[in-house]
Amino acid sequence: AQSVTQLDSQVPVFEEAPVELRCNYSSSVSVYLFWYVQYPNQGLQLLLKYLSGSTLVESINGFEAEFNKSQTSFHLRKPSVHISDTAEYFCAVSEASNDYKLSFGAGTTVTVRA
Amino acid sequence: EADIYQTPRYLVIGTGKKITLECSQTMGHDKMYWYQQDPGMELHLIHYSYGVNSTEKGDLSSESTVSRIRTEHFPLTLESARPSHTSQYLCASKGAGSYNEQFFGPGTRLTVL
Numbered sequence: 001a002q003s004v005t006q007l008d009s010q011v012p013v014f015e016e017a018p019v020e021l022r023c024n025y026s027s028s029v030s031v032y033l034f035w036y037v038q039y040p041n042q043g044l045q046l047l048l049k050y051l052s053g054s055t056l057v058e059s060i061n062g063f064e065a066e067f068n069k070s071q072t073s074f075h076l077r078k079p080s081v082h083i084s085d086t087a088e089y090f091c092a093v094s095e096a097s098n099d100y101k102l103s104f105g106a107g108t109t110v111t112v113r114a
Numbered sequence: 115e116a117d118i119y120q121t122p123r124y125l126v127i128g129t130g131k132k133i134t135l136e137c138s139q140t141m142g143h144d145k146m147y148w149y150q151q152d153p154g155m156e157l158h159l160i161h162y163s164y165g166v167n168s169t170e171k172g173d174l175s176s177e178s179t180v181s182r183i184r185t186e187h188f189p190l191t192l193e194s195a196r197p198s199h200t201s202q203y204l205c206a207s208k209g210a211g212s213y214n215e216q217f218f219g220p221g222t223r224l225t226v227l
Contacts, residue, residue, distance in 0.1 A: 043218035100145055104156040
């Protein structure tokens, strides 16, 4: 069974500064990896996903994540954050052979200050 | 417009009441899910369905029940609500194929007094 660890529960950051959210997973088989974002009082929205191919994936709003198989990590980065990036971010993993089940990390709350 | 809907968004109810949380999706997805989310905790899968007349229990034991009579509809029912059921409940759906992600509804925040 897979599991996900998000190493930081809270990340305060100033506007226009870079941010990195760390995610490690454990699984003995091939996995698909996802980052979801949850704005206050809303459901989860997919930010980006890794399925196969290039280990660096990007979102349309400037986030990127890199899949590192040897370190079993999928860290999320943004070089310059905006106030509107204030949200909770969840890392999730599903085993490629078991496509129905997503396992989530506990989430990282990003608070962007002016 | 293809989307996933949950009603009500907020519900405050007394102990012992029967409640049903509604979830509908217009994307034609076969797979649907219910998650329970508490502050600072990961989402826990409580129920899922592969399609019509299919329901399975998830990783987290729950006193709730679900039904899947129509593809687009996946309601969750609590026969007798208790304060321990206070939580946020998120519904999701997923299309066929391992590469597809789950789409989430806005959630229902339930408070049982």
